[in-house]
Amino acid sequence: MRSDTERTVRTILEAAERVLSRNPAASMEQVAEAAGVARTTVHRRFASREALVDAMTAWATRRFAEAVESAYTTTAPPLVTLHQVTANVLRVKIDWGYAMSRTASATPEVARVHAEVRDRCDEMFRRARDAGLLRADADLGWARRVYYALIHEAATEQDGEQDADILATRLVDTLLHGFGKR
Amino acid sequence: MRSDTERTVRTILEAAERVLSRNPAASMEQVAEAAGVARTTVHRRFASREALVDAMTAWATRRFAEAVESAYTTTAPPLVTLHQVTANVLRVKIDWGYAMSRTASATPEVARVHAEVRDRCDEMFRRARDAGLLRADADLGWARRVYYALIHEAATEQDGEQDADILATRLVDTLLHGFGKR
DNA sequence: ATAAGTTGCAACACTCATGTTGCAAGTCCT
DNA sequence: AGGACTTGCAACATGAGTGTTGCAACTTAT
Numbered sequence: 374m375r376s377d378t379e380r381t382v383r384t385i386l387e388a389a390e391r392v393l394s395r396n397p398a399a400s401m402e403q404v405a406e407a408a409g410v411a412r413t414t415v416h417r418r419f420a421s422r423e424a425l426v427d428a429m430t431a432w433a434t435r436r437f438a439e440a441v442e443s444a445y446t447t448t449a450p451p452l453v454t455l456h457q458v459t460a461n462v463l464r465v466k467i468d469w470g471y472a473m474s475r476t477a478s479a480t481p482e483v484a485r486v487h488a489e490v491r492d493r494c495d496e497m498f499r500r501a502r503d504a505g506l507l508r509a510d511a512d513l514g515w516a517r518r519v520y521y522a523l524i525h526e527a528a529t530e531q532d533g534e535q536d537a538d539i540l541a542t543r544l545v546d547t548l549l550h551g552f553g554k555r
Numbered sequence: 556m557r558s559d560t561e562r563t564v565r566t567i568l569e570a571a572e573r574v575l576s577r578n579p580a581a582s583m584e585q586v587a588e589a590a591g592v593a594r595t596t597v598h599r600r601f602a603s604r605e606a607l608v609d610a611m612t613a614w615a616t617r618r619f620a621e622a623v624e625s626a627y628t629t630t631a632p633p634l635v636t637l638h639q640v641t642a643n644v645l646r647v648k649i650d651w652g653y654a655m656s657r658t659a660s661a662t663p664e665v666a667r668v669h670a671e672v673r674d675r676c677d678e679m680f681r682r683a684r685d686a687g688l689l690r691a692d693a694d695l696g697w698a699r700r701v702y703y704a705l706i707h708e709a710a711t712e713q714d715g716e717q718d719a720d721i722l723a724t725r726l727v728d729t730l731l732h733g734f735g736k737r
Numbered sequence: 738a739t740a741a742g743t744t745g746c747a748a749c750a751c752t753c754a755t756g757t758t759g760c761a762a763g764t765c766c767t
Numbered sequence: 768a769g770g771a772c773t774t775g776c777a778a779c780a781t782g783a784g785t786g787t788t789g790c791a792a793c794t795t796a797t
Contacts, residue, residue, distance in 0.1 A: 381744095
């Protein structure tokens, strides 16, 4: 049945994310075991290991783009947009951290989407700076790298799966003001 | 000759860092080629791939600990100490980024040193907070994670190998004040 | 009930990285 | 020149992961 095979595909993708995020060198056998299926079944759905990883990456990248686009706006105050985008991205990144980190070695399609998101991010920061939220002399290239790194850290928080909005609040505060006395 | 073999070992370790930092799954063949020696020579110096990686990790960890200990002081103002430690660590991290990132899956000896450095870092932040450099309500656990992440980002800056002191200045400024208008 | 489709299992071929060994050639020290 | 040592090279053994196939058992729709 068609819905069954789709469910199987999803199960495998999620298992692969779980396994590969812990150990990127894990075997197809381990992925299959985590998905609760036989290794041959994985190979029937995905022609090769590369195809599986590409599918994970494509899936996560779509969610990533949706997370950004659904929260990005030029009408709301930059601080609000920044918070919403951050929270949305964190929700995806928590579940698809491994797949999302594969920006370079991927399909041109995936690379294009990541580049688009990157541009969106730069635009958001430019607006934030023009609106006086960021310092006028802020290095926006460095800011983006720090922002990405903070998202990575927040998403890999080990203690008990915090709420994305709380994580985003702390993250944005750190990005804007750091830890120093004001 | 003894000094020759030591030089060979160093050459291999440095080549391994170069190759594995770009591609952690690279083969011993690639490492050997990068070092300008035959694969058998690598195996004569390091019994196994694991032994090679462990040796890299041990070497980098020693440099790491030295970098921290030689700069850490309880007499200078916390801001000065923070800057000096950061610059010193960056110098090591730029050259040994891969080896230094292997904290968990390593020798107990290495894990111990990393834990000690971590404690030093926590102590440094506590002092900085007590001295009024950091906010009184700063989450020091989160601060350390952000600090480590910033060091990683600064060390992997692609454009032309900036000076460690300049990188440290920008890093510490970001850590303390972020990118927001003050 | 039957036909279509999916799965697990066992078996297989293949590739590639790892690790080992013997030997000839080279270097360095005395 | 002779002895100790290191290296490159070629060859080999081994193991693990990958990808494929045939078949019996099972599920589901018609």
